[in-house]
Amino acid sequence: MAKSGTRIQKKNQAAILEAGLDVFSQFGFRGSTIDQVATKAGLSKPNLLYYFPSKEAIYTALLAQLLEDWLEPLKALDRDGDPVEELMAYAKRKLDMSQHYPKESRLFANEIIQGAPRIGDVLKGELRALVEEVSDVINGWAEAGRIRPVNPYHLVFTIWAVTQHYADFDVQVRAIMGDVDPFDSAERHLDDMLRQMLSV
Amino acid sequence: MAKSGTRIQKKNQAAILEAGLDVFSQFGFRGSTIDQVATKAGLSKPNLLYYFPSKEAIYTALLAQLLEDWLEPLKALDRDGDPVEELMAYAKRKLDMSQHYPKESRLFANEIIQGAPRIGDVLKGELRALVEEVSDVINGWAEAGRIRPVNPYHLVFTIWAVTQHYADFDVQVRAIMGDVDPFDSAERHLDDMLRQMLSV
Amino acid sequence: MAKSGTRIQKKNQAAILEAGLDVFSQFGFRGSTIDQVATKAGLSKPNLLYYFPSKEAIYTALLAQLLEDWLEPLKALDRDGDPVEELMAYAKRKLDMSQHYPKESRLFANEIIQGAPRIGDVLKGELRALVEEVSDVINGWAEAGRIRPVNPYHLVFTIWAVTQHYADFDVQVRAIMGDVDPFDSAERHLDDMLRQMLSV
């Protein structure tokens, strides 16, 4: 797919991916042009296409890279830890990602909203399996009486929805909250919400 | 903007708006073509442009129509009703909208994710004012000890995030839950979540 | 070509021709649209096409009507009148036409500049013959010593050029002269010029 040799190659690839993230996350795949990406990456269009064979290739590379980061926190959930703390830590990590990597979140959101044409398989495969595992863990905790009984799927969706909202709907959130930084108070709210929902 | 006379006009306009909703909600504004909309509406491209002067006009008409429906439930919140019931009813309405009007939700999400270029003003104006009002109501309830103290802004965001997630991330939700209809269990979860968060 | 029956028909035909003159004289044939003409004439597009079968037909009708008015003053030149007075009267009539029918002049100019695709034959036929006649008259006058010897063709061109300039280059003339009405002083200038050129 992408070249992976000298320093300059790596530098340019990184620049392209970063630029691609900027552009694709804002305008979506079809709404973005190679020119935008190339300009932002400081390269000429043909030179950009020397590193990635097509617009699609850049986008796909971004998505692939993104997916790993996306799934990773879920894998870190420890069935032997304290249930409430574990879930709250997971939510916290997701919120941090929304704060520090909002473009990634929006890129992902864009892809899903449009029907996940490029990552549908991952969703139905790896992600589904992962969530199933997590679901088992949560169900185990509930059966053991260590958390309130909850539908594990919807619990996971809730954490995703709430945390990603601050990245994906950033414009709306800030339009409503004005100059107050949403993240200053969001964590507290999330904490409270989960604790209420889960604590026995 | 749009003609508004005879039967055939109304019929075609409606067909165009419906087709536009289909297409725009899936591909976003830039990712959609007039051809797609025209074909789906059963019209030729120039004939479609006989009813709406441009691609943008269709999109704008959809957004405008959508925004009203979007803001309306919030206005229905009754400060003299039972706090928990009022908020749960609101959440329920939002969830119903996600279930029955998922395309509208995705169209809206698309617009917001891309920076709300066309409705930024509404967000900062009418929506912000509305949420501020609601925030006052919620704060009043909390101060009166009728619900647990919560950050009203984040409470509203949470309700939005969770309910809209089922429409906007529909593909992902279904990829994970398989053949089970998410909405069958979502309401129960939402109910439980809000009751835990709010009941004193 | 055009219907010619009832009052209403005549009224509408006249309205169309007048509107066509307005539009065509400003934007040229290709630069004008039937819609512009129809709107200005207070008719619907299809109704306009009920009276004239095509855009071209309106334009042609205008040109034809115009040509007569255009050639007519030349025919009025009287070989038995006073040479200088005759020529000055002719020039005066042309100047008056520029003042009172500038659109007609511009329509004509447009057509000629673009190579006279529609009236080339008239130019090479009727107009040429007319000018030849006039040329004979002028030459006769010169030979009789009643005016200074001049090239009759260029004399005619000069009269055309100078008088039509005030209509065709109206914008430029007014840009340069500011609020002063060019026609107030133009006639005097024209008079002087011709008298100097022609008087023995």
Added chain:
Amino acid sequence: MAKSGTRIQKKNQAAILEAGLDVFSQFGFRGSTIDQVATKAGLSKPNLLYYFPSKEAIYTALLAQLLEDWLEPLKALDRDGDPVEELMAYAKRKLDMSQHYPKESRLFANEIIQGAPRIGDVLKGELRALVEEVSDVINGWAEAGRIRPVNPYHLVFTIWAVTQHYADFDVQVRAIMGDVDPFDSAERHLDDMLRQMLSV
């Protein structure tokens, strides 16, 4: 606006401008198509648009270039020269331009006739100022008794009108004069006319 580097760029730009002059001068702005220009320039349409961003840009570039050439002779008028000779030299230069650059003249005429939408400002600014200066010079000459008293504005218009007529109304002039080259006799006529008008 236009690239300005390598040989091939200069070559293609020149080809485009030349083709644009051909086409625009004949059909006007709206009546011309990019395709016509591209074909005449020996380029594909998108390749043409690689050099100029739009149809308008080509036209504007032509007009800008043209305007300089257009104003220049006027600046050359020398208040310290012999009045009649200076004015006749100016007229001669204008006539030469009509002979050798008729397309430029027609392009200009087209623009003015249609209301000078793109150069109205230049007309009201630079051109007006220039003519005002020239007007002062001519008035000075007249007051000094070195030429007959004339309205300087109309004198200038007359020179413009008569000389440009041979370019702008070329088709008509040739239709009337047949095979005789108008320019062979035009200069003589112009000379005579100005001398009669101006000599004391």
Added chain:
DNA sequence: TATGAATGAGGATTCATTCAT
């Protein structure tokens, strides 16, 4: 590695004209 040049396939929109009523 890098870029200037070129192009085919769209894609939005315009517009003269036709059709049905």
Added chain:
DNA sequence: AATGAATGAATCCTCATTCAT
């Protein structure tokens, strides 16, 4: 005599991609 509806053929312009160097 009039109009609402419809369309095919342009026409301007964009853009991913290729080619030559």
